[in-house]
Amino acid sequence: MLANYLLSFLVWLPIVGGIGLLVIGDAGDAKSSQARLMRVAALTFTLITFLASVALYMGFDNAEPGMQFVERVLWVETFNVWYYLGVDGISAPLILLTTFITPLVVIAGWDSIKNRPAQYFAAFLILEGLMIGVFSALDGLLFYVFWEAMLIPMFLIIGVWGGERRVYATLKFFLYTFLGSVLMLVAFIYLYLQTGGFDLFGFMNVSLGMTAQQLIFLAFLLAFAVKVPMWPVHTWLPDAHVEAPTGGSVILAAIMLKMGGYGFVRLSLPIVPDGSEYFAGLMIALSLIAVVYIGFVALMQKDMKKLIAYSSIAHMGFVTLGMFLLWSIASDTGAGLGMTGAMVQMISHGLISGAMFLCVGVLYDRVHSREIADYGGVANTMPVFAAFMVLFAMANAGLPGTSGFVGEFMVIIASFKANFWYAFLAATTLVLGAAYTLWMIKRVVYGEVANDNVAALKDLNAREFIVLAVLAVSVLLVGLWPAPLVDMMNTTIEQLMQQVGQSKL
Amino acid sequence: MNWMDYIAAAPEMTLLGLICVVMIADLFIENENRIVTFWLSMLSLVVTAAVLWATAPDARTVVFYGAYVSDPLSQILKLGAVLFVGVSFLYARDYLRVNDLHKGEYYLLGLFGLLGMMIMMSANSLLTMYLGLEVLALSMYALVAIDRHNVTSAESAMKYFVLGAIASGALLYGISWVYGVTGTLQFHEIAAVLSADPGLNNLPLWFGLAFLIVGIAFKFGAVPFHMWLPDVYQGARTPVTVYLASAPKLAALALVFRILVDGLGGLHETWSTMIMFVAVLSILAGNFIAIAQTNIKRMLGYSTISHVGFILLAVYTGTEEGYASALFYTLTYVVAAAGAFGIVILLSRRGYEAELLSDFKGLNARSPWFALMMLFLMFSMAGVPPFVGFLSKLYVISAVLETAGGTWLAILMVLASVIGAYYYLRVIWYMYFEKAEDQAVLQAATDTRLVLTLNSLAVLALGIVPGWLLTLCIQVIG
Numbered sequence: 006m007l008a009n010y011l012l013s014f015l016v017w018l019p020i021v022g023g024i025g026l027l028v029i030g031d032a033g034d035a036k037s038s039q040a041r042l043m044r045v046a047a048l049t050f051t052l053i054t055f056l057a058s059v060a061l062y063m064g065f066d067n068a069e070p071g072m073q074f075v076e077r078v079l080w081v082e083t084f085n086v087w088y089y090l091g092v093d094g095i096s097a098p099l100i101l102l103t104t105f106i107t108p109l110v111v112i113a114g115w116d117s118i119k120n121r122p123a124q125y126f127a128a129f130l131i132l133e134g135l136m137i138g139v140f141s142a143l144d145g146l147l148f149y150v151f152w153e154a155m156l157i158p159m160f161l162i163i164g165v166w167g168g169e170r171r172v173y174a175t176l177k178f179f180l181y182t183f184l185g186s187v188l189m190l191v192a193f194i195y196l197y198l199q200t201g202g203f204d205l206f207g208f209m210n211v212s213l214g215m216t217a218q219q220l221i222f223l224a225f226l227l228a229f230a231v232k233v234p235m236w237p238v239h240t241w242l243p244d245a246h247v248e249a250p251t252g253g254s255v256i257l258a259a260i261m262l263k264m265g266g267y268g269f270v271r272l273s274l275p276i277v278p279d280g281s282e283y284f285a286g287l288m289i290a291l292s293l294i295a296v297v298y299i300g301f302v303a304l305m306q307k308d309m310k311k312l313i314a315y316s317s318i319a320h321m322g323f324v325t326l327g328m329f330l331l332w333s334i335a336s337d338t339g340a341g342l343g344m345t346g347a348m349v350q351m352i353s354h355g356l357i358s359g360a361m362f363l364c365v366g367v368l369y370d371r372v373h374s375r376e377i378a379d380y381g382g383v384a385n386t387m388p389v390f391a392a393f394m395v396l397f398a399m400a401n402a403g404l405p406g407t408s409g410f411v412g413e414f415m416v417i418i419a420s421f422k423a424n425f426w427y428a429f430l431a432a433t434t435l436v437l438g439a440a441y442t443l444w445m446i447k448r449v450v451y452g453e454v455a456n457d458n459v460a461a462l463k464d465l466n467a468r469e470f471i472v473l474a475v476l477a478v479s480v481l482l483v484g485l486w487p488a489p490l491v492d493m494m495n496t497t498i499e500q501l502m503q504q505v506g507q508s509k510l
Numbered sequence: 511m512n513w514m515d516y517i518a519a520a521p522e523m524t525l526l527g528l529i530c531v532v533m534i535a536d537l538f539i540e541n542e543n544r545i546v547t548f549w550l551s552m553l554s555l556v557v558t559a560a561v562l563w564a565t566a567p568d569a570r571t572v573v574f575y576g577a578y579v580s581d582p583l584s585q586i587l588k589l590g591a592v593l594f595v596g597v598s599f600l601y602a603r604d605y606l607r608v609n610d611l612h613k614g615e616y617y618l619l620g621l622f623g624l625l626g627m628m629i630m631m632s633a634n635s636l637l638t639m640y641l642g643l644e645v646l647a648l649s650m651y652a653l654v655a656i657d658r659h660n661v662t663s664a665e666s667a668m669k670y671f672v673l674g675a676i677a678s679g680a681l682l683y684g685i686s687w688v689y690g691v692t693g694t695l696q697f698h699e700i701a702a703v704l705s706a707d708p709g710l711n712n713l714p715l716w717f718g719l720a721f722l723i724v725g726i727a728f729k730f731g732a733v734p735f736h737m738w739l740p741d742v743y744q745g746a747r748t749p750v751t752v753y754l755a756s757a758p759k760l761a762a763l764a765l766v767f768r769i770l771v772d773g774l775g776g777l778h779e780t781w782s783t784m785i786m787f788v789a790v791l792s793i794l795a796g797n798f799i800a801i802a803q804t805n806i807k808r809m810l811g812y813s814t815i816s817h818v819g820f821i822l823l824a825v826y827t828g829t830e831e832g833y834a835s836a837l838f839y840t841l842t843y844v845v846a847a848a849g850a851f852g853i854v855i856l857l858s859r860r861g862y863e864a865e866l867l868s869d870f871k872g873l874n875a876r877s878p879w880f881a882l883m884m885l886f887l888m889f890s891m892a893g894v895p896p897f898v899g900f901l902s903k904l905y906v907i908s909a910v911l912e913t914a915g916g917t918w919l920a921i922l923m924v925l926a927s928v929i930g931a932y933y934y935l936r937v938i939w940y941m942y943f944e945k946a947e948d949q950a951v952l953q954a955a956t957d958t959r960l961v962l963t964l965n966s967l968a969v970l971a972l973g974i975v976p977g978w979l980l981t982l983c984i985q986v987i988g
Contacts, residue, residue: 030878081901083980084908124878146904150895157889160935164943165874172943176935183894183931187924194908194920 008064012074012090015057015100016138019107022050023130031123040122044115047126051108054133058104065097067492070500072143073097080147085202089144094497095270095348096140098490099263102355103140105479106259107133109472110252113363116468117251117370118166125166129252132158136260140267145193145203149186152264156182159253159261166250174241174248181241185231192224196276209275212509218280225273226284233265233321236295246314247375251366254310258317259359263351266324270348270501274328278505281329288329293430295322300437304444308375309368312445313361316401319434320354320413323347326431327416331505333423343423344498345491346415352490353400353408353483360397360476364390367469368449372458377448381455386462391450393465393473398446400480402439408483515573518580521562521588522628528554529621536614544612548603551617555596555624562588572634576696579634582986583767583837587631587760590841594756594848595624600961601852602749604954608860611657611747619656620753623649627761633768635695636685643681643729646761647674650754654746666745673728673738681725687718688774697773704776716780722769723784730762730818731811733791740799743811748858748865751807752851755814756844763840766825771833778828785826786919792819793923797930807865809933810850813891816930817843820923824906827913834987835905838980842890842898842972849887849965853880856954856962870937872946880952881941883966890969892934893927898972903927905980 026047031040066073072091080088092100110129118125135158138151156179163175193203195217200207213221231238242262246254274281281288296319303315327347331340367390368383369375384391400407403414413434420427454460465473483490516523532550539546562585570581599617606612626646633639651674655667689695691714692703704710724735731739743751770781796816803809821843824836857864857873864870874881890897907923910916954962972979 027878027882081977081980083977083984084904121874124874150900153895153900157885157894160938161942164939172939175943176932176939179935180928180932184925184928187928188921190904191907191911191917191920191924194904194911195917197908198912 008060008074010076011057011061011064012092012137012141013076015054015061015104016090016134016141018057018134019050019054019130019137020134022046023127023134026123026127026130029123031121043123043126044111047130048108048111050130051104051111051133055104055108058101061092061097062101065092065493067094068496070094070496075143080144084146084197086146087144087202087204088147089204090141091143092141094494095501096267098348098352098493099140099260099267100137102263102352103133103136103260106255106355106359109359109363109475110255112468112472113255113366114250114252117366120166125162125252128158128162129256132162132256136264139264143205145196145205145208147203148205149190149193153183153186155261159257162253163245163249167248167253169248170244171248174244177241178245181231181238185228185238188224189228192221195221205271205276208272209504213277215279215283215510218277218509219283222273222277222280222284225268225277229265229268229273230291231265232268233262233325234318235265235291235322235325236299236318239295239299239318242318243311243314246317246362247308247310251362251369254362254366255359258313258362259355262317262321263355266321266328266347266351269325269328270344274505275501277509279508279510281505282332285329285332288325289333289427292322292326292329293427295319296326296434297430297437300434300441303441304437306441307377309365309377309445309449310362310375312377312441313358313365316438316441317354317358319438320350320358320401323350323413323416323431323434324354326427327412327419330416330419330423330427331502333427334419340419341498341502342415343419344502345494346412346419348412348494348498349408349415349483349487349490350412353412353480356476356480356483357397357400357407357409360393360473360480361401363472363476364394364397367465367473371462374458377445379456380449380459382450382452382459383462384450385454386459387464389470390465390473393477394450395446396477397480398442400484402442403435406481406484408480408487410484411487514571515578517565518567518571518573519578519632520565521558522625522632524561525554525558525621525625525628528557529618529625532614532621533618536618539614541612544607544614545603547614547617548599551599551621552596554621555592555599559589559592562592572698576699577635577638578632580632584631584764586837586841586982586986587764588628590844591624591627591631591757591760594760594844595620595753597848597852597961597965598749598753598756600958601752601848601855604958605747605749605855605858609747613656616653616656616749619649619653623653623753624757627757627764630761630768631764633764634697634772636688636697636769636773637695639765639768640678640682640685642761643765644678646758647678650758653750653753654742656750657747660747662745663747666742669745670738670742677725677728677735680721680728684718684721684723684725687714687721691715691718697768700773701775704774711777711780715777719774719777719781720784722774723781723788726762726765726769727788729765730759730822731815732788732818732822733795733815734788736792736795736815739815740808740811743814744805744808744865748807748851748855748863752848752855755810755851756848759840759844759847763821763836766822766836767833770825782826782828785822789819789822789826790919790922792816792822793926794819797926800930800933803933804867805865806854806867806870806937807851809867810847813930813933814847816926817891820903820906823910823919823923827909827916829909829912830984830987831912832906832909834980834983835902835909837987838983839902839906841979841983842902842969845965845968845972846887846890846899849883849962849969850891852962852965853884853887856880856952856958859950859953867937867940869948870940871944871948873941875946876949877952880962883963884941885938886966886969888934888937890973892931894931896973897969898976899969901973901976
């Protein structure tokens, strides 16, 4: 019985909880017992959501290529819009990632948020529900509603609890992503007029001419490229990341960026396969530019959050590279490998980048600086923290045994099958990624104690330890034993490959 | 003519009778008991709404020798107008009281304006339309000037009156040309004459048509006849602005539907190009100029202009779907506009008009609840889901996309929405990201708070459960 509504439960429980927090409020005082109650309530809601997503994982059938846990109710008759939810091997892992990261974010913001904590946690809860909605919506308009509505809590999170230039950063974030998505809306309406509904499977089955496919692809591209973000529409990300509070940066990097990649897989590839094929070269070129050029940009950053933000762009370049390799590869297996690599990379990057931002957050809470130059020799005063940070840095650099290695390696193998030069450029990330991450680690963690601030640092408290430990375990788990994750995706990806292989002309 | 004719016009006659009662009663009410006038006016609205409900026609009924029509379209527009006039009265009450403006005239002029609107909505002849329009316009001129000691109010009333008179002149001139060509004033007869003799579709008629469109564009506040709108929105006292910004838009829509669709529907090819230019200019100018505003009433005025552009583009399509989307857009826009001006009123207090954008700074600290309500209204106007503003834009865009060459218009519309998003976001930025400069506690009666909350939540509720209103709009048009 509950299984029939499991997805709705996952979407609506956090939203309802968030509304509850908003209505009750914290009496404007972060230390009040009411504020404490709100924190506990927020954590409870996210944990229940996580448990429900575990139930989703247990009930998920790896052998089934189609949609599972489907719910379908007519929503707006006039436009033939359905409240249509379902998950497959592509969206289920992303939902798990979302429900896994959000409780960690709530714990991370436990005492560090002094200004209106109830609104802060409410924003994250509502955001969580909307993000799960994006990953489970199978109706174009429903997808769009979740996709856009998600901007509202994030806009407030950056704007209210962000750093000094938060207003600039959050307006840029909102307008950039809004501009990207409105053309997707036009594409959706065009498809609606062709098919008479917003059903994504209807979109996938309708035959479209080449020009239409190209235009739709470009409209989707703008929406998803801004979200991923791909070079050259990535400039909002470093600003947003730097100014966002730690929790906001974590959600942005770990989950919201994944929506761009998810959009390519869920919408662009199956709906406009020929358009995607036509532009695959462009996509590969943009991805490689992201990997190589943004890698160099990351090398030069003085601000830790900016560095991780640029490293995110470079890593997401791998995702888009893996997704658009399939037409360059003759054998079917290699194509699937690129796609699987891209998906694994999304999950892994979600864990690693989230962890990296949390590490920076730990430092920022103590010293109130993100500048690399303000640190040095942190390992002397915070040995436990240093161990975690080094582990995550290694994972970010793609060290075998961590999750960062699995996805990158798959994508590099797939690009070798496609073209030596693709692989050559993609593999530079192994050098560049190691260079910018480890250089930062060298300057921040190792060496002599740089100044009094660093000398006064206290090591992790229990709360921070739990968050980082949970992430460390999951990074190692995915790195050492990726099979459960890959098995979940395989059937769906095989089916996707077939679907993309068929021309719709 | 028989007694059935009077039933079709019963709501207007009831309203007129009640207005007379209120007017006379008001003479005997002392200043400190002026609240009685308010409740009497509200009662008149309730009775009018009840009569409207009771006399709802099953089908289109044309009465009074073809001068008057009662159909589902007029019903829904009138109910909307009555509702929003009532909402404006409620928002206005406390403001007028604390600012020593609590005179019976506000309510009486408001009710007379409503009468004019209802006549416009039921007009089946060009002259009835003109009469209704003038009743509405004269009430509005006087309303804008209600605070006669206030220089800005007086100036904007003067401006409104002079420009309004010119527009009425243009409309009347257009009417005379259309009458000259077709030999009739009634919309259905004009349509019949035009379809019987396609030769009439020629330069003299187009000349008249151009003047009609000037009149319509002026009343709606569309570019390039929009100059009065920001000045009047800003100059009028806020309770007057909330009145002007809500219900009269429904009457303006009736003006468009009756003249361009009922009467001159056969000339769609001719007028659609004119409407398209006016609409596109409104969307662009409204959105760009709104960015530069520091006064929220003026900013919302320019935002109205851009919304009018969307409504006119929906009319431009000339399809039933387009007309239904214009109706849906107008109804939902009026909900959001009433709410937004309601919150501006809420922030004002004795001797202090909270009309600058900076007055919204730190509202989240002063009143988290109403900051959230304003956030809903602003995101709805910006067209962000899940609020209803998104669906209404979606509906219009989908209607436009179906027309030939609609793709570029659709792209223009969505890009303009992105530009528009900026100034709505700025209100939210001030409310949430800035510190309050003004710590005064918001004062409002419980009923005002409740209605304001319901009004704001309506943009969310309609966004999530839009089905019934969409179906209603389609039925009314179809």
